[in-house]
Amino acid sequence: MYPCQLIDLGLIDYAQAYQFQKDCVQKVLNGEPQKLIFCEHPAVLTLGRMSKDSNFLWPKEEIQKENIKILPIDRGGEVTLHAPGQLVVYPIFNLNHYGKDLKAFLHRLEEVIINVLKDRGIEGRRIDGKTGVWVERDKIASLGVGVKKWISFHGLSLNVSNDLELYRMIRPCGMDIRMTSIMKKCNGHGAPLDIRTIMWHSFKAEFNLQEIE
Amino acid sequence: MSQELKLPELGDGIQKAVVAVWHYQVGDRIKAGDDVVEVVTDKAAFSVSAEQSGKLEQILVAQGQEAAIGQTLAVIA
Numbered sequence: 277m278y279p280c281q282l283i284d285l286g287l288i289d290y291a292q293a294y295q296f297q298k299d300c301v302q303k304v305l306n307g308e309p310q311k312l313i314f315c316e317h318p319a320v321l322t323l324g325r326m327s328k329d330s331n332f333l334w335p336k337e338e339i340q341k342e343n344i345k346i347l348p349i350d351r352g353g354e355v356t357l358h359a360p361g362q363l364v365v366y367p368i369f370n371l372n373h374y375g376k377d378l379k380a381f382l383h384r385l386e387e388v389i390i391n392v393l394k395d396r397g398i399e400g401r402r403i404d405g406k407t408g409v410w411v412e413r414d415k416i417a418s419l420g421v422g423v424k425k426w427i428s429f430h431g432l433s434l435n436v437s438n439d440l441e442l443y444r445m446i447r448p449c450g451m452d453i454r455m456t457s458i459m460k461k462c463n464g465h466g467a468p469l470d471i472r473t474i475m476w477h478s479f480k481a482e483f484n485l486q487e488i489e
Numbered sequence: 490m491s492q493e494l495k496l497p498e499l500g501d502g503i504q505k506a507v508v509a510v511w512h513y514q515v516g517d518r519i520k521a522g523d524d525v526v527e528v529v530t531d532k533a534a535f536s537v538s539a540e541q542s543g544k545l546e547q548i549l550v551a552q553g554q555e556a557a558i559g560q561t562l563a564v565i566a
Binding site: 376 | 498499500501502503509510522524527529530531532533534535536538
């Protein structure tokens, strides 16, 4: 088993959490145990390295007037939204433990999410050729990672109880899709705090982790 | 001795990646371990780092272009 420190940052500004991630990457590179960071962000749009302006459905000025920042960042993927009620998870993992395989790592993250959903009686699924997790035809979780010296950062976001209306500003992940959430699929149930516990158990099982203080 | 900075193996089923960002320009000094270039494969951004110190002599794959696994991205001398 691999020792792992669970860190819950609660609701935190995106830029602050990003700096925290970067510090954690350096610590893991220096030999500290892996870290799993949970948090939520005030509404923000982040642009992965593959982002195109055509995936904005609103003019950027209009989005910024709503006090929603637009931040280019160093992860794969397209534009995505974070907002309160969405659980964001940053695994700062040493991928030398997991076969140094980017696709396999993303596949494992999807498996973690699918198992969280299963616990809630929701059937999550993959779609061939796409990354992420869907429920029926709607997307519920998005993935995008960065890797430096085989240490991962960035990660996944799972819609728990966030306001899905905010997605109207963008084509999420560059696709014409509808987004959903655990709350929507569970008719109002699915508290974020419970989901954190289930998420942690799912990560422990999938990545062979042992919790340390 | 010059070092060819190559696109490393990124795992099963990945044959290529797109160069997203060069962190240095030709002529810049680079230290061993520095992240020199970032490549992307769909949902993952991967930093390729230098194995030895030296000067960035040549960039062989421009930003936005694709490279195959094992292809030389740059020369450090």
